[in-house]
Amino acid sequence: MQLEKHIFCIESVADSDNPIKTATLLGLEQLALQGISSIYNQCEDIEEFEEQLGALIYDDTHFKEYEIIYFVMQGTRNAIQLNNYNYTLQEVAEIFEGKMKGKIIHFANNKPLDLSQEEAHYFLDVSGARALSGYGFHSAALSSLPLDQLFFNLSQEDCDLKELVARLHQKNYAACKALDFRLYY
Numbered sequence: 001m002q003l004e005k006h007i008f009c010i011e012s013v014a015d016s017d018n019p020i021k022t023a024t025l026l027g028l029e030q031l032a033l034q035g036i037s038s039i040y041n042q043c044e045d046i047e048e049f050e051e052q053l054g055a056l057i058y059d060d061t062h063f064k065e066y067e068i069i070y071f072v073m074q075g076t077r078n079a080i081q082l083n084n085y086n087y088t089l090q091e092v093a094e095i096f097e098g099k100m101k102g103k104i105i106h107f108a109n110n111k112p113l114d115l116s117q118e119e120a121h122y123f124l125d126v127s128g129a130r131a132l133s134g135y136g137f138h139s140a141a142l143s144s145l146p147l148d149q150l151f152f153n154l155s156q157e158d159c160d161l162k163e164l165v166a167r168l169h170q171k172n173y174a175a176c177k178a179l180d181f182r183l184y185y
Contacts, residue, residue, distance in 0.1 A: 005067035007038035012073040016044040027145045045083040075111030096127035107134030109144035120184035136180030147175045
């Protein structure tokens, strides 16, 4: 019997004390109707970010079932931005400290993901993640959510990463090309 794979999502918002229903949350609800479970959280600063990741890693008895850790955050090519402060992906990898074994860390196109091979390998080695994915194209007007949903659906199938990327391109080459989908492993 195949183990069901879940998504753990953290989205940055201006005020986490006043939660809002975002397009990301609506997209995850659509995936739930297709049988893909997720946990959704909002955060506004690094403390909440670390707290939510800590709860996932140390307190969630189903942690092994979360194959994708999905970040919807603003940022630059090698950093996320929380509460007007940039945290490098190296700092984020150090928060994970080898605990992301077998996980795919995926970034929506709210931030471009443009890493050198050295930066990508550092992130993967320190975090323990199986892969790091996202988009080279950042746009406030063009959301990656539909392609993210397709990526999450395809990741439910047992296949290697190269096959997963090939299937994603086969299903929606135009969006992969327009958003510049990237996968580091």
